[in-house]
Amino acid sequence: MKPIGIFDSGIGGLTxxxxxxxxxxxxxxxxxxxxxxxxxxxxxxxxxxxxxxxxARELLDLxxxxxxxxxxxxxxxxxxxxxxxxxxxxxxxDVVTPAVNWVQSKYERGAIGxxxxxxTIASGWYQQLLHEAGFTAQAKATPLLASAIEEGFQHGxxxxxxxxxxxxxxxxxxxxxxxxxxxxxxxxxxxxxxxLPSHVELIDSANVVAQALRSAIQEQLVDGxxxxxxxxxxxxxxxxxxxFARGAQRxxxxxxxxxxxxxxxxxx
Ligand code: DGL
Numbered sequence: 001m002k003p004i005g006i007f008d009s010g011i012g013g014l015t016x017x018x019x020x021x022x023x024x025x026x027x028x029x030x031x032x033x034x035x036x037x038x039x040x041x042x043x044x045x046x047x048x049x050x051x052x053x054x055x056a057r058e059l060l061d062l063x064x065x066x067x068x069x070x071x072x073x074x075x076x077x078x079x080x081x082x083x084x085x086x087x088x089x090x091x092x093x094d095v096v097t098p099a100v101n102w103v104q105s106k107y108e109r110g111a112i113g114x115x116x117x118x119x120t121i122a123s124g125w126y127q128q129l130l131h132e133a134g135f136t137a138q139a140k141a142t143p144l145l146a147s148a149i150e151e152g153f154q155h156g157x158x159x160x161x162x163x164x165x166x167x168x169x170x171x172x173x174x175x176x177x178x179x180x181x182x183x184x185x186x187x188x189x190x191x192x193x194x195x196l197p198s199h200v201e202l203i204d205s206a207n208v209v210a211q212a213l214r215s216a217i218q219e220q221l222v223d224g225x226x227x228x229x230x231x232x233x234x235x236x237x238x239x240x241x242x243x244f245a246r247g248a249q250r251x252x253x254x255x256x257x258x259x260x261x262x263x264x265x266x267x268x
Contacts, residue, residue, distance in 0.1 A: 002065025002220065003028035003232070004213065007055045009040035011237070011244055011258075012146065012183030013070030014251035016095065016206045020068065021233065023210035024221070028232040030062050036239035036263065040073040041117025041143060041182070048119060052078035053085045054263055056092075066091040066217045068209065072116050072181045076123035091216040098212040099179050099205035100129040106177075111136040113172045113200070116181030118143050126181055138175055142166040146184040150247060154188050163188070167195045177201040187250065236261040 004024070006017045010033045017031045032055050034040075040048050052074045056067055067086055069075045074082070075094035083092050103112055114126045118141045127137040144162050153159050172178060178200060180186060186204045193202055214221075233256070237244055240260035248258050 001028060002063055003030045003234075004066050004068060004217070005030050005032065005056070005059030005062070005064030006068040006070050007032040007034070007052075007059060007074075008071040008183055009033070009038040009051075009073065010035050010150070011248050011251045012150075014235075014248060014256075015183050015186050015204075016068060016070035016209055017235075018252050018254075019206035019210040020213060023207070023214050024217075027221075029234070030059055030064055031233070031235045032059055032261070033235075033237040033244070033258075034263070035237040035241070035244050039117065039146060040071060040077075041119045041146060043073075043119060045077040045119070045123065048074055049078040049081040053081050056082045056085050058261075058263065060086065060090065064090075065220055066213065067093070068213055069094045070183060070209070072096065072183065073119040076116075076120045076125040091213075093209060093213045093216055095183070095205050095209050096125055096129065096181070098208040099181075099203055100126065100133055101212075102203065102205070102208045103130070103135065103177065103179070104133045107135070109134050111138055111175045113137075113175040113178035114139040114181045115142045115145075115166070115178060115185065117141065117146060120181050126179065138172065140166065140171065142182075145188070146182055149184040149187050150243075152247070152250075155191065159188050159191055163191055163195045167192065172200060173197055175200055177203055179203045179205065184251075235259065238263050 037051050075096045079094050112135045121139050121141040130137040235258050237258050
């Protein structure tokens, strides 16, 4: 059975990898975090496309039969490039479309909030899909949140102050729900919720992305060989440091070991 390739700019996409491993237990997974080049959220669309395509190719070279773009910045800026690099036989699941589809299945009309990196919000893709689905989009870039969480500043004064600065003063009082448009934000979902009126629901796309992947690779699951008895999961990063190794445990919510795999042919 071909592994599922999951990638992100760093370790935040492990929140999606976790949901995938729960939704499709036992299926081999290769995770790739491009820690040498993060944050993607501060890069241009051109650079995000270059990095993303390089990693997609790496995962396909490692034998992956499907790809999950577990990064909102890459999903919003590089999906077409990734899909054309992958070719027609490889299902490519992003994190934006399943979240908007879920909103559409749950809400009739009205305002939906989105928070994410600068690159995600500047691409306008969430906003476009929400408009096409009949919603009003209220989008805001919250760039410092991801790096604060990565530094371990969660559930404390630093994250609270940032959340208040970005979401305070009733900025999102009129929305029905807010999409957590960054792989890091589920780790501070309770703090974000506490800043918002109780009617505002938070949407963490990890589980809906895992379900979208499950449907997209249904054929591979049915047609494939028997499910491997032991879980075979690899977690690769393009630059391994102690802080990424420690942070990975928090994002995956259980102990994992990162291995370094340099992207040698990428021009920096
Ligand atoms: N993983 C990125 C995202 O979901 C956030 C971190 C970054 O900027 O690289 O957009």
